[in-house]
Amino acid sequence: MSVPMPTSSSSSSTLQSGESRLHPFLATRSSLNLRRRLVNALVVLFTTLAALFAAGLLIYLLCYVLSQGLRYINLDFFTQLPTPNGEPGGGMGEAFQGSLILIALASLMGVPLGLFTGIYLAEFGRGPFAQGVRFLVDVLNGIPTIIFGLLAWVLIVIPMQSFSGLAGGFALGMIMIPIVTRTSEDVLRLVPRELREASLALGATEARTILQIVLPAARNGIITGVVLAMARVAGETAPLLMTAFGTTFWNTDVTQPMDALPLRIFQFTLSPYQQQVNQAYAGAFVLIVLILLASLAVRLAAGGFKQR
């Protein structure tokens, strides 16, 4: 320890002769300080490298998918059916159509169930039962999504003797429930108590207070949760393999097999025809962009909400 100590024992604050006294802020050169600075530099270096690596991977992924698929993104890609045997042209219009229908079906089931559960947990749920529900919802959120596919297979595909959009929508809806539940519970809890009391003090019932005062105040947050849940299920593949199954034809009949963007990407990636492999990349790029746009829109809306 060779810390330069003040030479004079006096506590005078006047400047003394040059280097013999160092200002306490400057008196930092010691072996201990060298180690501290080294560790500090290393930590900064490694965390920065990790961040660069993660961001770099994502950018590389986007560039690679784009370079492979960009040439195949055109109007036909969105409006035409796949060509047989890898003939040139065509698209995956039925996959876009199917994805839209499946997400609509899933929302029809997942949004009301999730929202009402969220309202229950935020407004009424107390005691062990509510704690149990909350725990189960969290478990539901962590279950591998293929399990929901299995459930839909057992409950819908087997009794109906057919793969169907309905089964796919059911599986995706199950995935949406916990996401919508947790986000709506969280934003409902953020609505200030003063607002509820304002309404209660006017003689409104609890139900009216929730429906007419609390829900509108939490609207933006709830919409955010719903959009994020939709973006999440838009990319789900596994639960659709054994439910919606996929098709290469236009189909609006929910009792029949239905295509979806991630399913089409999966099947085209395994295709022996180079064009279909490239179209899979194009589909992947479109899917990424759609999800990116959804998160971006949500972020902008949330930002606008904060500023108000």
Next chain:
Amino acid sequence: MDQAIVEQTSRSVSRPAGMALSIEQLNAWYGRKQALFDINLTVPPLSVTALIGPSGCGKSTLVRCLNRLHETLPGARVEGRVIANGLDIYGRGIRPMNVRRHIGMVFQQPNPLPTRSIFENVAIGPRLNLGLHGSRLKELVERSLQQAALWEEVKDRLHSPATSLSGGQQQRLCIARALALEPEVLLMDEPCSALDPISTLQVEELITYLKRQYTIVVVTHNMQQAARIADRTAFFLHGHLIEEGETQQLFTHPRKKETEDYISGRFG
């Protein structure tokens, strides 16, 4: 303003002449923590009663018991009676919504409904509870805003959002919102503590004006305010009612030592 007064006098003929509140053996809890102990207090009709005392003394809890708002908090509990016009508001078969419709409340922080317009904020109570609409609703909204001394300032922008008003205007909007239900009693929980001195003066003048028609209970931590506006004052400490009486009497000749210590600024 003259017209408003004429309307009020004609209206007050059909109204009961204020409502007296009689609080008997009232105890209140937050979970296991008891906030009020055996409170007995009579609030005369058509008067202003001020509740004073240091923070946490239970004065806010007491007003929240008077319109059954206290019990809406998780874990909160009330025992005892509050007799309003001969009927216990905690009695069997009494619906809290009906109590709150007749005993209005103004809160510490102005809390207009942020997603709604000025008009809607005042109209929501009558629309919900009295089923009013159309021109009768408009009349009532105008009258309530006039009573709250806000009409002149907002009559040209009734459909702007309530949040576009200043803090003092928002508080008067909340008063108008409570008055629109034509309550018998008006509870005010530190209505001026978030307001600047000019807005405070306006609200105080308003309280003095409104007591001709309403029974008013106002919580305040400002003793000068109590002295200015209240006919009777009650002093609370640690959940107990220490002393109550004519405001003048309580501030000049307090009977209890705690009261004297508090009003002379020795604590709190």
